[in-house]
Amino acid sequence: MLRYAAGRIVLTVPVLFGVSLMSFAIIHLIPGDIVSVLAGPTVALDSEAAQNIRHALHLDQPLPVQYGIWLTGTLRGDFGNSLVMGLPVGPQIASHLPVTLVLTALSLILAIMIGLPGGVVAATTRGRWPDLAIRGVALLGLSTPPFFVGVAAVLLLSIYLPSFKTLGAVDLHHDPLGGLQTLLLPAFVLSLASATTIMRYTRVAMLEVLAEPYMATARAKGAGRLRVLIRHGLRNALLPVVTAVGVTAAHLIAGAVVVEQVFGLPGIGQLMLNAIYQRDYTQVQATVLVITTLVVLINIMVDLSYYLLDPRIQQHG
């Protein structure tokens, strides 16, 4: 296990290095001089004030040196200072991250709770109306942008259930239960696309397993229908489903950026979007890097869970 895990982690080092390089490079794609954006149009680009800004941001150094300074700082947990607020970016990210993580985790749980039974039911009723209904709903779920569902949900609830709190601040630290309740609707909206993906994978995997001879054997030896379905069917269909869960977990974190915007949630996605609107480039860099690193870590965990679920990898890996 340890050797397999270590191997997987070593393989992600070059990927993370490339990710950091790209997060850094995005800033340098911006046409024009950042200094003119920061100092305002009235400051001449060769004035002393402009030179001071340039020096403070290490913009007077060659690009590789700038990257080196930024990377060594980031590895020590120092993401630099926000260009707009002047405050360090690190604590900002740390205070916004919990909302995003709870939102993502909650919608992953919801997605599995919707997608897994949906897929099993669709597979066992293949071609009949429950299958067709579930697949129809899934097609709609995959085709509807989450922000539209979010806007529609807020609209409907504000008309028919005015007491339900749909928008607003979340204080997970002081009021964890209330915070979770506020996050429930956004999490549901966010989970729809993932639930669809998990449902599709589960359905295909279950259809394959249902055709296996051991399913008939299990039924023949007298095991109950539900027991066969879960112990023999679902367990063997789980591997591709784990892949789907991993893939959607990565999508969920990116989708959270949009859903946080719809519901006004103070997560890392909102932090990034505000940074983008305000042209706060150090904050954009840092948030992109943090979110992407999270996704890479999730992918490692998915790979490690294969190891636990599939004995064949344990023998060969």
Place this chain on the structure above:
Amino acid sequence: MADAHPTVIDVPDQPGVQLNRPTIADESDLASWRFRHCLNLPLLIGAVIVLLSIALALTAPWLTSHDPLEIADASLSPPSSQYLLGTDQLGRDVLTRILYAARSSLAAACLSAALAFVSGTMIGLLAGYSSGLLDACLMRVLDILQAFPALLLAIALVAALGPNLPNLVFTMGLLFMPRFARVARASTLSVRERDYITASIGLGVSRARTLWRHVLPNIAAPLIVEASLTVTIAILTEASLSFLGLGVQPPDPTWGGMIAESTSVMALAPWLALSPGLAIVFVVVGFTLMGDGLRDALDPRG
């Protein structure tokens, strides 16, 4: 295949060797097999929706008597015979804006998918056919690109480059390129070992011509399916970007932008959010059905 009796040919040293030579009956069988398998219901419905959407987008100026930027006296008027889907807070006709928004949305989605298709296929062909160091390097670059959540990288890149149609196409093309590169590479790896490729190389056909004439046609099917599904993701990505204010800029209409604008007057005019949202769902369902149908039609195992 009842009529397809094997043709018996006497090969000089091995008399009575049977060869399964295709006969005329075989070919008509093949044609009807193709017909039955290519025309499935999802493909048909999907193609109709896609063609209808494209036609509506192209003929928008002749379909409506309003201008997408024209400001009428009646703002926030509910759907009526004059304004079929009502007007927005500035008094612009919603139906007209939806039709015109289809142009930028479909253009961004189809052009970026086309860009990703061409560049990704070229990279995948090159990586799969050459293998070795070049293959390894190209694949690591794709790993890095795909490590980013697509929407996140799209937001950051479009924000950095500037939100306009060419930058949207470039950014989404770059984001979706790895999907085609992986499909093309995997298919090329399996096609490369076939006898007809060996024969082509043995006949002295140049590498470029072998790739173009013999490898590409044989890996086209999965790429076409991928293209159709990529367009759906591109439409949803474009919608999300324009919802966040990072798409085609106002006053030009976008579906995502119309939904974002409608949130401030949601309680007064709920129809404003509904119609552009349904437009997105309609088009994405069309491309998804077409992609699923194409997969069933083109999959040789199906």
